[in-house]
Amino acid sequence: MEERNSTEETPRNNALAQRRSKSYRHSMRSCVEATHLTYTSGLLTALRIPRSRKAPKSHDITKQVDPDQVALLVKKEWQLSYVTxxxxxxxxxxxxxxxxxxxxxxxxxxxxxxxxxxxxxxxxxxxxxxxxxxxxxxxxxxxxxxxxxxxxxxxxxxxxxxxxxxxxxxxxxxxxxxxxxxxxxxxxxxxxxxxxxxxxxxxxxxxxxxxxxCFGPLGINSTNLQWLASLWTGCHPTINIQYLKLVWTLPTLPPMDVTYTVHPQDAWELWDSMRQVDTTEDSISIDEVTGFINGLQSHFFRHFRIDLSAGSLMHISTALGSSHHSGKIKIASPNYIPTILQLLTECALLKMPI
Structure with missing residues (x-):
């Protein structure tokens, strides 16, 4: 089978999934992700997002970090490792x-x-x-x-x-x-x-x-890529993400890459529909992340009869940043540096040898 590269842009006003009341944002959950090589285990906690969805200027990181130092971190692609x-x-x-x-x-x-x-x-x-x-x-x-x-x-x-x-x-x-x-x-x-x-x-x-x-490579698994996609989508009303692009690799012979581009307003409306009634403004629950990604995958399946859940999410990008399964990340907006570094710090700690 020839390698295919599909691109999909969502129409507006899709059917939105029903909100769920159960929340796990105050608990730690064991997650197991199947990859084409092995199974990678880890823990996910609730990921905080800045309260800057309504007032981003009040959380401008350049007010607490030297702007010249912030400029050294943003708009560059970094390769990630963990260190004991x-x-x-x-x-x-x-x-x-x-x-x-x-x-x-x-x-x-x-x-x-x-x-x-x-x-x-x-x-x-x-x-x-x-x-x-x-x-x-x-x-x-x-x-x-x-x-x-x-x-x-x-x-x-x-x-x-x-x-x-x-x-x-x-x-x-x-x-x-x-x-x-x-x-x-x-x-x-x-x-x-x-x-x-x-x-x-x-x-x-x-x-x-x-x-x-000692050092070791720090990849970003599909689950954590989903967290980042949800985080950046949730920022859309405050800072226009301009687009949401996700790339899956499907286990065909040869592997098939699928590029899925979503209109930013469509992505945000789907994400907003997944926000649970009891969710606090500065947290994202694992159920919300899962529901958001499932909604995107379901829409793609209805149009192309391709089940993205059978593959692995490899790459995500918006105007606010991008991240790759291989452990590469680019942060384009200084407002969300602490939140992203919190997630990556957790990933690094989980990779520590026992």
Whole structure:
């Protein structure tokens, strides 16, 4: 069978599903997602959304985080990893860490390690703290890292350019877990990177040797992609999402990719119909998310007789951001950074080795 790529845009005023009264937003549920390789287990809690649906300016994150630092995080695609707690990491030692990592990269390069960033004269590393993202007093402050280089044949006055960026963060981390850690450990479980893979490998290697930690890939499973799709759709009355695009991969031979584009007003009306009577304004329940996705899938099946629920949701995108099953995410709006980082922090903590 040839690979097919279908695109569907919803008509307005579809039949809307009946609201349900049962809510799980205050409980933790075990969820098992079937993939084409194995079964991935995890926990989902209620995902908070900003109260900015009616007054977004009052929750503008640039009022609590330096706008220049916010600009470093948004409108860029990041590759996600998880990292175990860092032993003897200190936010007061960031200048020392900058020098140590710089020396480590130069040393590895001198030993003949290929670093795929061109002809560089040298590397400089900057560690800095992004103040204001932490939601509780147990969350460690976010750490941002930049690697800069100057081209070997560049002019003397040429400024160094950023060749790699990364950051470690913890937003609304599980309190029981964070309180159980010995004082010598700092938990920054979510690691986001952007730049050559060779430099990412070096940075991870330095962290593992220096802070006795380990890294692992952090994918975003279908369930969490559904959460993000619901979150961004729920923002539509405040910030126009412009479109909602979802991509499923179906288990055919060869696999078939289906691209499903939804009119933003249609998506929001369906989402609003799923909002439960007893749901608080700043929470999303798992039932609401499931009902929303089922409504989209049912509409597609009526038109094309293709059951999307038989496949895996691989990619979602709106004007507010995009996310991919492989662990890539782009956040386009600073208003929703804390909410998204809360979800990703939870995903990272759930991936920790036992």
């Amino acid at each position: 707690p860092l032993y003897q990491f200190r936010h007061t030692q960031l200048k020392s860490y900058s020098n140590q990592l710089s020396a480590f990269i130069v040393s590895e390069k001198q030993q003949g390690l290929a670093i795929e960033v061109g002809q560089e004269l040298g590397f400089k590393v900057n560690f800095s703290v992004v103040l204001g993202l932490a939601e509780t007093d147990k969350d460690a402050e976010t750490v941002f890292i930049q690697i800069l280089s100057k081209q070997a044949f560049g002019a003397k006055d040429d400024a160094q350019k950023v060749v790699w960026s990364g950051w470690l963060t913890c937003v609304n981390g599980d309190l029981d877990y964070l309180q159980s850690l010995p004082l010598e450990f700092v938990s920054l479980p979510l690691f986001c990177t952007r730049g050559p893979e060779s430099l990412t490998v070096l940075v991870k290697s330095w962290f593992e040797k220096t802070f006795d930690c």
